[in-house]
Amino acid sequence: MGPSITDVPKSVLQDVIIKLPTKSIIMCKSVCKTWYSLISDPAFAKLHFAQAEAYPMVRPVDRRSVSRNLYLVEPEDSSGFDLKDHDCNRSRVHxxxxxxxxxxxxxxELLNYHRNGIVMPSHETERKVSMKITQIDDNNNEVDLGDGFAFMMQYDHNSYNLVNSCNGLLCLSYFFGNRPAAVCNPITGEFINLPHGPKHEKAMTLIxxxxxxxPRTNEYKVMRILKEQTPDTNKVAEIHTLGTGSWKSVGTARCSDSELSFPTCVKGMLYWFCDKWSGCSVISFDLDTEEFxxxxxxxxxxxxxxxMGDLGGSLCLCKVESFEINVWVMNDSGPQKLWMKKISIHTGFSRSWPRGVYIPMKYFENDGLLMFNSRLNAFFYHHPGNHSPFIYLKLREIKYSSSEAISHVPSFISLKDILVGKDVEILNINSRCAVLKLPGETEALSLVEENASF
Incomplete structure (x- = not known):
């Protein structure tokens, strides 16, 4: 017999597989036992993560269905995002x-519907589904939201909110109250449920x-900041280390009553953007010292x-001002942290240029910048050296009302290898509800380049 694929040296095989797109690596696990063993090895997962890059993770969102689909946008091959302008012709998006x-x-709840032969209503149906919806508030009390509210929110009740991404993990929260509820790795299909927080004497609202x-303790931590529902509000900060069974108080947060947005972890610091009528600011929490x-x-x-987000390992802010999109990054290499303008994109003197929030997804070595605008369900790629500096990439073949995108580093590292304790149950996303075909889940999603002239 001639040579077999299993005869390829492990080091050579590893170097080839590790450079493939994420989905291709998953498919390689089904080739043979040798490949499965190689890819399932924690050492392979660490090597892959060390060279992995952040790419957009897109989630279609519709209040009329359970939104559990995610789409990772990656280059098809090692050539990367082929977004170059060739002889003034439209680029090829690979x-x-x-x-x-x-x-x-x-x-x-969904499994019971499935067992009883009850089909969840689709986008086109208006059949009422009888269900009782409750939530656990921030004082760990069960609150009945009522039948009428249940009818309106029957889909939101079963969907998680996407809070943020950190090192291949996603933090998820309940739709009602936005309380942190779970942490998952969509690549490995694993997730854990977070414990309920401590009870408080006064009514609290999560902001x-x-x-x-x-990096110092090699631990993953979930933060939550709450305020008292009183005129004299105090901001209570609590932290949970993944793998432990409880939350602990870490003092008070110095911020306004406004909701905190764009949670971003960079170099052991967790940041939030705070917007209020009198101005805006950023607050930060040191995860090593557990201090603000x-x-x-x-x-x-x-x-x-x-x-706000992570742009190439630095905290960045992106703001639309008049006819410009400006991107600042925090320079922390000196004795003092400073904001420095890194990119300034001139959109032209056109009132038709799409407004809204532009979220930086990825900064390329060739100075290209990929951004996402949720209002248009579209990506914008800008490169100052191209003949046509803007490339407009629209999400197509989708019936959802909107979508959200987050910069995410795919990881094959298992949750069991990062949890502090061993008593936390690790669940599998695909083990139970995989048999269910929820409304809208079979719809395809594609990315199509369109004319960027506005």
Whole structure:
């Protein structure tokens, strides 16, 4: 017999597989036992993550269905995002949209419908589904939301909110109250449920949460910030280390009553953007010392059309101002942290240029910038050296009313290898509700380049 594929040296095989798109690596696990063993090895997962890049993770969102589909946007091959302008012709977009799933919030409820032969209503049906919807508030009390409210919110009840991404993990929260509820790895299909927080003497409202990583302790931590429902409001900060069974108080947060948005973890710091009528600011929490830290004043005054995220390992702010899209990054290499303008995109003197929030997804070595605008369900790629500096990539073949995107680093690292304790139950996204075909889940999603002239 001639040579077999199993005769390829492990080191060579590993170098080849590790460079493939994420979905292709998953498919390689089905080739043979040797490949399955190689890809399932924690050492392979660590090597893959060390060289993995952040790419957009898109989630279609519709209040009329349970939104559990995710699409990772990756290059089809090693050539990367082929978004170059060739002889003034339209570029060829070589991207692969691979589908993954989020866990559902109340799987037993959906399984009961399935067992009883009851089909969840689709977008076109208006048949009333009888269900009782309750939520656990921030004081751990069960609240009945009522039959009428249940009819309106029957889909939201089973969907998680997407809070943020950190090192291949997604933090999820309940739709009602936005309380952190679970952490999942969509690539491995694993997730864990978070414990309920401590009870409080006064009624509390959550204004911010997020997942981060402490490099010093090598631990993943979930933060939540709550305020008292009284005129003299105090902001209570609580933290949960993944793998433990409880939350602990870490003092009070210095922020306004406004909701905190765009939670972002960079270099062991967890940041939130705070927008209020009197101005805007960024607050930060050091996950190593578990203390709040000061952040330099922002380079602008109002918080309209602002987003925040991780751009190449640095905290960044993106703001639309007049006929420009400006991107600032925080420079922390010196004795003091400073905001520095990294990119300034001139959109032209056109009132038809689409407004809204532009969220930076990825900054390329060739100075290209990929952004996402949820209002248009579209990506914008900008490169100052191209003949046509803007490439407009529209999400197509989708009936959802809107979509959201987050910058995400795909990871094959198992949750069992990062949890502090061993007593937390690790669940599988695909083990129970995979048999269910929920409304809208079979619809395809594609990315199509369109004319960017506005």
């Amino acid at each position: 991207m692969n949209l691979s589908k993954y799933k989020l866990p559902v919030c109340h799987p037993e 911010g949460s997020g997942l981060g990583f402490s 830290q000061s952040v330099p004043s922002l380079p602008f005054e109002d918080g309209y059309d602002v987003s």
